[in-house]
Each structure stands twice: as C-alpha cells, then as structure tokens.
Amino acid sequence: MVRAVDIEGLFKKYLEDRRFECADALYLAVKLGRKRAADTLALRYKMAGPLTSALEDLRQLGVNVDSWDWGVTEDTKEHVKDVITRTFERMCLDEFIEEVGKKAKDLSPLAKEILFLISRLGEEVFRRLYISELLKLHELIFQRRVNEKSWRRAFEELVAAGILQSTERDYAIPTFFDILLLRLERFLPKIEVRVEWPKTE
Numbered sequence: 001m002v003r004a005v006d007i008e009g010l011f012k013k014y015l016e017d018r019r020f021e022c023a024d025a026l027y028l029a030v031k032l033g034r035k036r037a038a039d040t041l042a043l044r045y046k047m048a049g050p051l052t053s054a055l056e057d058l059r060q061l062g063v064n065v066d067s068w069d070w071g072v073t074e075d076t077k078e079h080v081k082d083v084i085t086r087t088f089e090r091m092c093l094d095e096f097i098e099e100v101g102k103k104a105k106d107l108s109p110l111a112k113e114i115l116f117l118i119s120r121l122g123e124e125v126f127r128r129l130y131i132s133e134l135l136k137l138h139e140l141i142f143q144r145r146v147n148e149k150s151w152r153r154a155f156e157e158l159v160a161a162g163i164l165q166s167t168e169r170d171y172a173i174p175t176f177f178d179i180l181l182l183r184l185e186r187f188l189p190k191i192e193v194r195v196e197w198p199k200t201e
Helices: 004-016 020-032 034-045 049-061 080-091 093-104 109-121 123-128 131-142 148-160 177-187
Strands: 165-167 170-172
Touching: 004 020, 004 049, 004 080, 020 034, 020 049, 020 080, 020 093, 020 165, 034 049, 034 148, 034 165, 080 093, 093 177, 109 123, 109 131, 109 148, 109 177, 131 148, 148 170
Parallel strands: none
Antiparallel strands: 165 170
C-alpha cells in the first residue's frame, strides 16, 4: 500500500532528475484520464511515453493503476489521486508556470488572440461555447475570418505551451488558469472598442 510521503518523494525525484514531463503526466492522468492525458502530452512534449513511465513508477510504489480510483494512501488515508493533485500543485506549479511563460512569447498571433478571448470570457462561458461560436466571436472582435485548420492549429499551440488541456470536449482550462494569466497578460493583444452612433437630423 502506497504512502503519501512516497508519492511526494516520487515528484521530488522527477524534479531532481529533470523529468518534469512525468510529473505533468501524473497530474494530467488524474485530471483528464489516461486517453486525454496522452493526447495532451503528445502535443506538449511530442510524445506520450512519460505517462507510461510515470504510471509504472506509481505501480512500483504499490498503486493499482489499473483500477479506477487508485485507492487511498496508507499514512494519510487520502485518495491517491488527491495526493497527486496536491503534490503537483505544491511542488511543481511554480516551475510549470515559469515554463509556460517562456513558451507563451512564441505563440502565433492567432493563439494569443484566442487566449485573449478565453481570458475575458472566463472558464464557465468558455466551457459552454462551441468552437464555432468562439470562431464567430473572434471574427467580430478581430475583424477577419480564420479557417478551421488554422483555428485548430492555434488551439494545439495553446495545449503544447501548457495553457490548455486536451479533453473529450476538445479543450479545457486548467484549475490554475488565473495564476497563469498573471504571467501571460503581457503577451495578449490590447483591444479598444469604439462605438459610433449615426447622427440624426
């Protein structure tokens, strides 16, 4: 039976060995499930292998990774998935956000525009919108049409940079998105809205 301290030790080892992608893989597996975690990792690191490696590391610690819930820890009696989430956010989040900040400056203009829309709409609205509706909103604000292939590519850029996650609904905002925005705001376009009413005689 695994202990919370062993899971924390595993994350510490990932950081020491510069295997950050494995720490990210476990966090994504908890948040998204294996299939979507693998999709996200493939875009982010150009490989899904870190997930297999990280799950094997967990298995060696005594976690039944083939079960749905992965059980509870022996020492703290917490759910293993809760310990993974807490440990990643405590030990790895600062470094993760630092890396995202480095990648964000190289995003295409379209990816930055989409990020602007998401940041202003908020998670709840973004989650309810279809991609086609977001596309129309982009056209309204930025006054140009974008083909669907370019649109999808820009979203994949955001996943690769660590800003979004790949999910069954297409894309999701991570729980720490507000913290990310503090680093990313300077890369976003500045929008001015001007309204003119026709003159009446």
